[in-house]
Amino acid sequence: MSRLTPIFFILLALKNTEGAVTPVVTLTPNWNNVYSGDRVTLSCSVGSVEEDKPRYYYYTWHKDDKLMYEMRKTLIITAKVADTGVYKCSVESGIYSNPVRLHVISGDYLILQAPSDIIEGDSLSLRCHNRPGSTATGVTHFYKDNELSGSTDDILHIPNVNTSMSGTYKCEKYFDFVIKDQWKSAEKYINVQELFPTPEIQSSPYSIQEGDEMTVRCHTTLNPLRGGTELHFAFYRDGRTVREFGISNTYRVRSSQLEDSGNYTCEVRTTSDTVRKMSDEIHIQIYELFSPPQIKVTPSRVIEGDEMTVRCDTRLDPLRGGTELHFAFYRDGRTVREFSISNKYRDGWTVQGYYVSDTYKVTSAKLEDSGKYTCEVRTASDTVRKDSNAFPVQIKELFTSPEIRVGPSLLVEEGKQVTLTCVTDPKGSTNLLYTFYKDSQIVQSAHRKTSYVIGKAGEENSGSYKCSVQSRDGKVIKNSTDVHILIQSPISDVRVTVDKGDFVYGKSLTLYCSVEKGTSPVFLWWHNETVVDQDAEFYQLRENGAVLYIQSLQSHHVGSYRCQVSNKLSAIKPSFAVETFQISQNPPLGESTFPKVFFE
Structure with missing residues (x-):
């Protein structure tokens, strides 16, 4: 093995991270096969996440699982065949990096160089590199699985690779040899690793009922070589988005x-959207906590005064x-009873569940209790609530609202008889009781008699009258509108008098x-048949x-006068007249008098 560069001490100031740190080995330049004599740098990185306080790491290097050096972050070598091997580094956490294989070649005319690790979403560069000192002419041809991929210079660039691009790649160059020119080729299997596997979608809890909190998780794992990549997640139900992409x-x-x-499905993508993957589908069933409530009313035919029970049932x-x-x-959409657990009871248990009911009672039904009834059921936490269908209720009338009738009329001459009759349609009802009132005071207590008679009416009998009708049990009572009866005596003996006997000009x-x-x-x-008004x-x-x-x-006051008096019963026309007279010319003031006055 070649002698490595002198040992030096590197302190990498990083901020403390939670948990163990996984280091990563990278090559510069990023080729994992090189010619002997090429210069290669191996670096051990522990990430770039910044925290609040710096931390210093202790590095160790291994080649083919044997300890090489300690305290170095970076190894710089001039490659020799003996440097071929698998390199790893570790930090004090005891966790080893990914293994990186370096292959040093000395004899081949041509090698196909590729990065040590290729991850989907990366931009891939392949280099068709000839041995130092050799000369190649023309363009370079690149092939994948024996199909031409392109003809270019020494480097083929492939943007945004995916796993389907894995395969055997080959490059060709034409060499100009002294003895014989010929094509040379080199090939290499390129494995595009997954950035992250197809996500798995999971839900919890296992059995979910209405009102429960449901959690859906989208699980995948980043390739350790791209541990710092930010992924975004989206969720779908029946193909429709329920949550947009987020971290x-x-x-x-x-x-x-x-x-x-x-x-449900979930989708994972990178921030740049160069890689995205969809999970398989899972079915999530939300189970019913309680059934939609059913409403019913008893009795089926409700008459005014009946007790009516509205019952709401659920399971x-x-x-x-x-x-x-x-x-x-x-x-009719308006609350007649607020949410309550009073009167609630359980009817029993079956395999379908507990039958639970509640009731709303009207002790004495009235016509205004008619309408469309609904009920609503909810949990105490109000996480689940359901409405029933509408149930129409029409309260049947026991008897009509009464009308009070007066005979002979509302204007009665003093001394005459007055009969008041309370009229209603009993609708088949019997045993109705009638009460009569004058000025809100009872004048005839509840009785089966439908009329009230005033034998000889006097002015004191004038007033406002009404009647009421009630069922014998008193649950239904209806009042008539008021009528006003006026008792009057006729006008008689009209007289006209004056305040003096002489009439002085x-x-x-x-x-x-x-x-x-x-x-x-x-x-x-009246004066001379002309009405004197105010x-x-x-x-x-x-x-x-x-x-x-x-x-x-004055002289224009001469003439006939009469006074006419009337009321609503009669109109009597007595008169007071002044006999025709003559006024003397220029009479002395205070001496002239009118002729004698007489009464008709």
Whole structure:
């Protein structure tokens, strides 16, 4: 073996890494077969991952499993045939590097040089190298498995190799010899190693149920010679992406659902996307924790006042019998009972699982309880929830809302009889009870009688009346709308009086209209068949029209006056008239008087 270069001490400052470090041997130039006399450098590398604190490694070199040197990171040799062998290095961790074979050749005219290790995704360079001192002319031909790959100069470049490119490579050169020119060739088997094997996809736990956390892992192993290569992982279900490429080899579903079942694959690629591989397919089945709930209502025909029970049923997986389920109920999408475990019970166990139910009760059904009912079941952690189908419920009417009818009319003359009748359609119901109210006070308690009679109505009987109808058990009660009854006495004995006997020009005059009897009288004054209204120019109406006031008596006030009084029962037209008279020309102020006044 040739004498190696002098020993020197190398301290490689690297930062501390977790766990053992695997060293790698590299050749420079990167050919594993060389001619005798070629200069070769072997380096032992432990990676380039930077950490917080530097660390110093202790290197040892072995050739053909025999210790050569210690404390060296790099060996520099001028190759001789005796240097042929398998080289390895190690660090203090005791872990050896990959073995690298160096083949030193002396006699061949031509050798095909290749890197010591070729990994898929690499760019491969093959060198057709003739012995120093020999001369070759023309182009170099390269072959793979006896098929021409290219004609070029001494080096053939192949980018982004893959394992299918493994094979026997050969190169040819034409040599110009003194005696006889001839072609020479060299061949070499090139093995393209995997950067990483086809990934394996695995799922856990073994049996996955709804609500469980599911973990899917994509496992592969980097070739130790490319331990620092960054890989990216993607996951697919039934061919559709569930997670884009990322550095994590794990895909997690925090709360698995049935729709997460399917055929899963994973794909691994390098950052540069020069190498990518797809795993085989595995089927993941998410098992049902509990069945979709079923809803039903009893009785099948619900009438107002009946007790109605809405029941929600589901079946719980027998392996999860201790799971706590919560139930909620809805009508037309609105909550009628919040999630609760109250009233929950188990109907028993079968091989299909536990039958679990809950109920929502309406003690006395009303028409507004009609609608589409659904229920929802969820786990206590709310990781799984399911809805039932809708169940339509129509509450049958026990009897119609009552209407109160009054006879003879809502306006009644004092002393007359008034009959109030509560009318409803019983829909076949019997034993209905009727109650009558005046101004919200009971005037006739619950009874089977449908009418209430006022024998001789007085004004005190005026007011707002309504009735209610109820079932005998009192579960269903319905009220009519209010009606207003007005009891009035007719107008009688209308009288008109004045405040003085003499009528003096320029003085005031007041006429009074009164009635002896009558409810809510309405007064209307007439002067010469013309209505005197509140906005009349020469008159004032006071005390709700009962008083007609003339502030200054003038000639245009002469004429006939009458007062008409009415209410909703009658209209009586008495009158007060002033006899026609003459006014003297230029009468002394305060002396002229009107002619005599008379009443009709």
